[in-house]
Amino acid sequence: MSAQQALHERLFDINALNSAVTVLDWDQQTYMPAGGAEARGEHASRLTRMAHELFVSDETRTLLEKATAAAAPDSVDAAVCRVTQRNLDLATKLPAELVARRSKLSTQAHEDWVKARKANDFKTFSPILTQMVDIARETADCIGYTDHVYDALTDQFEEGATKASWDAMFDSIRDPLVSLVKEIQSAPNHPDNRFMFGEWSPAEQSKFTEELVQAIGFDFKRGRQDTAPHPFCTNFSIGDVRLTTRYQDYLGASIFGSLHEAGHGMYEQGSPMEWDRLPIAGGVSLGVHESQSRLWENIVGRSLPFWQHFLPRLEAVFPELRAGQVNDFYRAINKVERSLIRVEADEVTYNLHIMIRYELECAMLTGELAVKDLPEAWNAKYEAYLGLTPPTDADGCLQDVHWSMGALGYFPTYSMGNILSYQIWDALKADIPNADELMANGHFAEILEWLRSKIYQHGSRYTPKELITQATGKPMDASHYLNGITAKYRAIYSL
CATH class of the missing domain: 1.10.1370.30 (Neurolysin; domain 3)
Known part of the structure; x- marks a missing residue:
């Protein structure tokens, strides 16, 4: 198996876990009954933590280093390595506990938002939104920034943005x-x-x-x-x-x-x-x-x-x-x-x-x-x-x-x-x-x-x-x- 194939196999494993979380999220927003929120949050949290730990492992980093060394300049393989490296550098800065906690909280926050919006009651949503903002600050602190806390967060959505x-x-x-x-x-x-x-x-x-x-x-x-x-x-x-x-x-x-x-x-x-x-x-x-x-x-x-x-x-x-x-x-x-x-x-x-x-x-x-x-x-x-x-x-x-x-x-x-x-x-x-x-x-x-x-x-x-x-x-x-x-x-x- 080539260095690229070995890296791809690892990325496929990580993708499978992340895709499972995406399926759960799609279902939550379309068909899931309200009573499923607590368990859904637990499922998503555990899967997210598993994907994160697999991604930031020493083995993944070694596979990436070998694949990067073997990739021809400006090739698709080189692009896979570049994007994986950017994602890995970011993920490595985030503790698995934080990633899992954020995933679980966001699942519950979505349900609280749906209820609050339907009832026109911001006060019931305010406590968990406060926690989401706190986690965003914590995430930014882990990632690091020079000028503004916003820089660390927005770069995740738009590369290079500040x-x-x-x-x-x-x-x-x-x-x-x-x-x-x-x-x-x-x-x-x-x-x-x-x-x-x-x-x-x-x-x-x-x-x-x-x-x-x-x-x-x-x-x-x-x-x-x-x-x-x-x-x-x-x-x-x-x-x-x-x-x-x-x-x-x-x-x-x-x-x-x-x-x-x-x-x-x-x-x-x-x-x-x-x-x-x-x-x-x-x-x-x-x-x-x-x-x-x-x-x-x-x-x-x-x-x-x-x-x-x-x-x-x-x-x-x-x-x-x-x-x-x-x-x-x-x-x-x-x-x-x-x-x-x-x-x-x-x-x-x-x-x-x-x-x-x-x-x-x-x-x-x-x-x-x-x-x-x-x-x-x-x-x-x-x-x-x-x-x-x-x-x-x-x-x-x-x-x-x-x-x-x-x-x-x-x-x-x-x-x-x-x-x-x-x-x-x-x-x-x-x-x-x-x-x-x-x-x-x-x-x-x-x-x-x-x-x-x-x-x-x-x-x-x-x-x-x-x-x-x-x-x-x-x-x-x-x-x-x-x-x-x-x-x-x-x-x-x-x-």
Whole structure:
């Protein structure tokens, strides 16, 4: 057995344990009865500890050293070793006890969040969220950082990211976005989207959204779609990718939620099958991952050509939908309005929602903001950024699942994804200038193939910055995003 094969066998063992935890987590968010939470937390904790101990063992390190020495420069083998080394360096800093404790607590925190959100009762969630923030600080201390506690946490989600880099990113888009929102608010003619609200059959929504994501390229032979309180995408292998969505009185919630998660799913399905169960399979980072969900949801899914093709089908499934002309529908699904719910926010205001969460989690991590005071701080931020005050905590600080999972440091990757989505789309349009015509005719294969060839098939072979530079010709550049949404929404609002 070669050095690479020996390393792969060890990585397959670790992957099997981690995938088992992922299956348990998916089930918890979709089908598990509430009474299973305590045992589920114990199962996940033990499996996570076993995977961690196997990964950080001396034997794994020896296997990695031998494989690294044998790998040809710039080869797939070298990429496997590089990613494994980065993951191992991080894992080695975390005690097995901390990893197991964090896993067990996050399982219970998710259940507490679901109950608190349903009951609109932040006080019942506050104690365990306080523990999750404490564990995040403990994790950051173990990893180590120079400038800010946030740096240690956010680097786990986006390689090389720091609080300073996120601050610079937000500074580059904040003023133009605020200015555009004000410009749109003063427009005399706003779209009417009231026809999108009603009592829509969940069964018909399921049927239509599955038809939609299959049409753009999600492979249901290697995936499925279910429902969850908070939509997400996960995978157990390249051949088993799970989407979730949710059904509400706003018809767009399921449509755009499904398109969003399908963007994640197609990225996961796009790695070479021979990479399955290796750490280079799947998305290279959460920011790049989010660029694909936002590209398919917003740039493709909220485009006029897309609905020139799909609106007749939507009206056939929901004959009670009175959308009017396709231009009216297009304007309605792109209506810009200050709102409370992040996942339902329009493209223009969405990043303001992210900035709020980013500022609040930074404050919680430094201790500047006590967790018990989060609702008041949340409401104050929403009033300052969007001129709105949530009437309930369920529509406020309890709306997102992330902090119950311990995912502090995650939120800025959403804004990075928004920015990258337009940069990637501009590069795609340069190579496929008739992309709009293809969409209007229901043809998405060429678009998907471009994304596969430029992004999906490379997995984590390259770093995020290297991948984006190769795909678009330069590192992340917010001008594509700002120019794109400014042109789009000035046209929609006749500005």
